Amino acid sequence: MTPKKDCGNHDSYYRHKLYRRIFACLLTLIIVILFIGLVIWLVLRPTKPKFLLQDTAVYQFNLTSGTNLLSSNFQVTIYSRNPNDRIGIYYDRLDVFAEYKNEQITVATGLPTGYQGHNDVNIWSPFLSSIAVPISPYLVDAIGQDENAGFVLIYIKIVGRLRWKVGSWISDEYHIDVSCPAFFTVANSKDNGGLTAFRFQRMTSCTVDV
Numbered sequence: 001m002t003p004k005k006d007c008g009n010h011d012s013y014y015r016h017k018l019y020r021r022i023f024a025c026l027l028t029l030i031i032v033i034l035f036i037g038l039v040i041w042l043v044l045r046p047t048k049p050k051f052l053l054q055d056t057a058v059y060q061f062n063l064t065s066g067t068n069l070l071s072s073n074f075q076v077t078i079y080s081r082n083p084n085d086r087i088g089i090y091y092d093r094l095d096v097f098a099e100y101k102n103e104q105i106t107v108a109t110g111l112p113t114g115y116q117g118h119n120d121v122n123i124w125s126p127f128l129s130s131i132a133v134p135i136s137p138y139l140v141d142a143i144g145q146d147e148n149a150g151f152v153l154i155y156i157k158i159v160g161r162l163r164w165k166v167g168s169w170i171s172d173e174y175h176i177d178v179s180c181p182a183f184f185t186v187a188n189s190k191d192n193g194g195l196t197a198f199r200f201q202r203m204t205s206c207t208v209d210v
Helices: 007-044 137-149
Strands: 050-063 069-081 088-100 114-116 121-124 127-134 151-166 174-188 196-200 207-209
Touching: 050 151, 050 174, 050 196, 069 088, 069 151, 088 127, 088 137, 137 151, 137 174
Parallel strands: none
Antiparallel strands: 050 069, 069 121, 069 127, 088 114, 088 151, 151 174, 174 196, 174 207
């Protein structure tokens, strides 16, 4: 008697073999795509955008008498440039605010978002303000000491999200953190009714982390 062939086991063996081949092909394809993306990334090497603080006008920066409530009003001029020759930048969110001794002293103001092409430049001039914002007691003393010394340092901060664009490929979102020092001399101006006058000293480069 001729033994019967186990067709079920035979079909199962070839089915598993086919699945393994399909899986191997998909895995190879994924590795090739990731490798190509890595090569493109390493060849192009996107450079972080450049930011400059061109000017800062101080219209108000004073404490309510006898309290720790600070009111302030600034207008800043910020220069941004994409230094890449082949890579564009999508700014999905940008919020700017003022900071004094690591404490935020104004509400965040949104900057215009959108695409910044190769070597393109954007210039923004937002107002940053706050009304009777409570600040730490030590900041009250620090403001008085700095003003008496005739020198105040305030940081203009920008935080947000961006994406890189290479050809038709667009990256995932990256966090961007920009810090711009604003140096002021301070004097009591007789011509201004004895009010404290702040003079912006010079354009400064900003540190950028992406």
